[in-house]
Amino acid sequence: MTDTKTRILDLAENLTQSKGFNGFSYLDLAAEVGIKTSSIHYHYKSKADLALALVERHREALEAAFKRLDDDVANPADRLESIVTHFKGYIGEEKICMCGMMAAEFESISPAVRKALALYFRDFQNWLAKQFSALGHPNPPAVALQYVSALEGSLLLARLEGDASVVDRSLDGFVNT
Amino acid sequence: MTDTKTRILDLAENLTQSKGFNGFSYLDLAAEVGIKTSSIHYHYKSKADLALALVERHREALEAAFKRLDDDVANPADRLESIVTHFKGYIGEEKICMCGMMAAEFESISPAVRKALALYFRDFQNWLAKQFSALGHPNPPAVALQYVSALEGSLLLARLEGDASVVDRSLDGFVNT
């Protein structure tokens, strides 16, 4: 069994992706984990601490995923497809990108979390730029920004329409131009 | 002086764009308008009613803006630029698109508001498709979806970076391809 601290984080991640970081309370976490709210405070002193842990773990997970793709998948186009498939999977669970959600909630998060979020998106773009570079794009950083923007926006629309193909259609044309 | 009901809506719109619809309370509105929370309930029976009024007014405003552009601006490319300039203006006020924000908060809004939101984005895409059609794009509806996705996503990133040029760079290439 995974330890409580991790279970809390897993649950908070899920809830953030569906209802937003301000859309759940320590009571929701406690009820689901099966402990009291005060015990959640034991693991994460404040909700701001929880937010930071959430974003930092997420960035590490992203980096690990990139490393795995770099090692296991030879073709950059296939790597991109694999990443998009991952994000598309959120739609079926009525979720969106956790960091996209937090970026929307920008005004109610601490400076530390804002910095962590910005780092997440920069890491994301850097990796994307490498893939586009390998694919021979003339301006990899520019296309990487366009890709992330389109991805994040498409997740909002896809969930609204209940149609994951919105993501594919929004990203169509980035690889084969 | 604008009437109270409108002032409440204006204020709620602003707050939704910066902190999200779940990021403010009737108390915030009351304090700013200078009346009691119970008086806000007089104008908008429940917060869900307020949400619906917000989205519906926003859609009407969007349609009016489109009509004005169609009448006053001859070149479709100039029309697009004008719309983007409008959205870019949000960034300086630490705001994003109101309907984009509500789409992020999808899981906590009523079915009626969800429908109104979907309608907003469909209207937006329909108008965009007309502009791209006039510009000779081979597949206007497809490019309209890509444009909205990129715009919504770019607003999230632009506010995070505190840099409105992120929007321009995310939308670069849509008009002159």
Place this chain on the structure above:
DNA sequence: CTTGATATCTACTGGTATATAGATAGATTG
């Protein structure tokens, strides 16, 4: 077998949320 760390609990505080009931002052209308 005692000490100290870990993880949980009970019980509580102070604050905020949305919402409703009932009263009132002033304008409008028949």
Place this chain on the structure above:
DNA sequence: CAATCTATCTATATACCAGTAGATATCAAG
């Protein structure tokens, strides 16, 4: 003038929220 409507108030209900203090249980190390 009487009835009604508009917009507000006071007061309250009900529920939730984040966070804290302090007691308790478990267990490993010395």
